Amino acid sequence: MEIISSKAILKPVLQQLHAVYERSGKDAFITALHQSVLKKKIRFPLLEFVAAALSGFIPEKEQTGITDRITGLKEIGGNVIAGILLQLRLPEHFDQSVEKACEYIIAGDQWYVCDIIGERVLGHALLTNPRKTIPLLKRLAEDSDKWIVRTIGVATHYAVKKGLDAAYVTPVFELLLSLANTTDFHTKKGIGWGAKTVARFHPQIVAQYTQQIGSAETVKQWFRAKINIGLNRSRIK
Numbered sequence: 001m002e003i004i005s006s007k008a009i010l011k012p013v014l015q016q017l018h019a020v021y022e023r024s025g026k027d028a029f030i031t032a033l034h035q036s037v038l039k040k041k042i043r044f045p046l047l048e049f050v051a052a053a054l055s056g057f058i059p060e061k062e063q064t065g066i067t068d069r070i071t072g073l074k075e076i077g078g079n080v081i082a083g084i085l086l087q088l089r090l091p092e093h094f095d096q097s098v099e100k101a102c103e104y105i106i107a108g109d110q111w112y113v114c115d116i117i118g119e120r121v122l123g124h125a126l127l128t129n130p131r132k133t134i135p136l137l138k139r140l141a142e143d144s145d146k147w148i149v150r151t152i153g154v155a156t157h158y159a160v161k162k163g164l165d166a167a168y169v170t171p172v173f174e175l176l177l178s179l180a181n182t183t184d185f186h187t188k189k190g191i192g193w194g195a196k197t198v199a200r201f202h203p204q205i206v207a208q209y210t211q212q213i214g215s216a217e218t219v220k221q222w223f224r225a226k227i228n229i230g231l232n233r234s235r236i237k
Contacts, residue, residue: 003041007049013037014053021057030069038075044116047077051084063089064100071104079104079113083120090125097121098136105147111186118151118190123158130159130168134175141175149179150190157197170205173198177209180223192226199230206231 004010013036021029037050058066067082082104086097101121105114126133137152156172164172176198179191199206206213206227213219213227 001039001041004037004046005043007046010037010042010046010050010053014050017054018057026062026066026069030066030073033070034073034075037081038070038073038077042077044077044080047080048084051081052088054081055085055088060089060092064096067100067104071107074108076112076116079108079116080120083117086117086121087124090121090128094125094129094132098125102140102148102151105151106145109147111147111150111189114147114150114186114190115154118154119158122151122155123162126155126159126168126172127162127164130164134168134171137172137175141179146184146187149182149184149187152176152179153187153190153192153194156194160194160197160201166202166205169198169202170208173202173205173209177212177219177223180213180219183220188220188222192222195223196226196230196233199227200233203231203234 004013017029017032017036020032037047042050054066055063063085067085070078071082083101086101089097098121101117105117108114108117122133122137126137133155137155140148141152143149153176156176159172160169173195176191176195179187180195182188182191213224
């Protein structure tokens with residue numbers, strides 16, 4: 001598999017993709033993107049660079065149609081590009097971007113689809129617009145799809161690691177705590193990931209819930225284990 005390792009290599013590729021989009025339309029563009037980018041070995045930051053470039057020449061009204069097509073290709077890198085395109089739409093199209101992200105996560109039906117898109121859309125939404133996103137996450141916690149519930153932990157991990165204000169970390173941790181008795185493997189992984197990150201960066205918040213965390217009736221052992229890992233890493237720092 002060919003490796004693309006720099007923006008310098010990608011820039012002429014992006015110029016060609018722009019030309020194909022303008023000259024030959026969406027179908028030809030998707031085919032060209034698939035062959036010239038998604039079938040190559042490219043690191044995620046460079047795929048994010050590609051997505052930002054695409055957002056500059058794909059008309060706003062056509063972007064979600066393009067993300068539909070990209071995720072339909074079932075390439076791992078396509079999730080990165082779709083996630084960033086939706087992320088860039090959050091300020092003006094918050095509800096639609098979140099809805100599309102959830103749609104792609106469910107359709108993808110894989111942990112990596114959930115995590116790649118969940119971080120870039122719901123995680124970024126939580127970091128940049130917590131007042132609007134926290135009530136949304138509370139609604140998603142009641143969803144019947146395991147990937148959507150997993151995304152709550154994924155989003156928490158991303159936002160907390162990137163510096164979410166402690167005032168907003170508290171209600172998000174309470175939400176994770178309310179999901180601490182789940183038994184689904186993939187959901188546990190996501191919720192545990194978020195809990196571990198909260199414990200690592202905000203041990204003082206976790207300390208306020210010591211009694212609740214210790215309850216065997218409402219909190220499973222896997223959740224306590226993740227909390228302890230995070231607390232241990234916090235002490236190491």
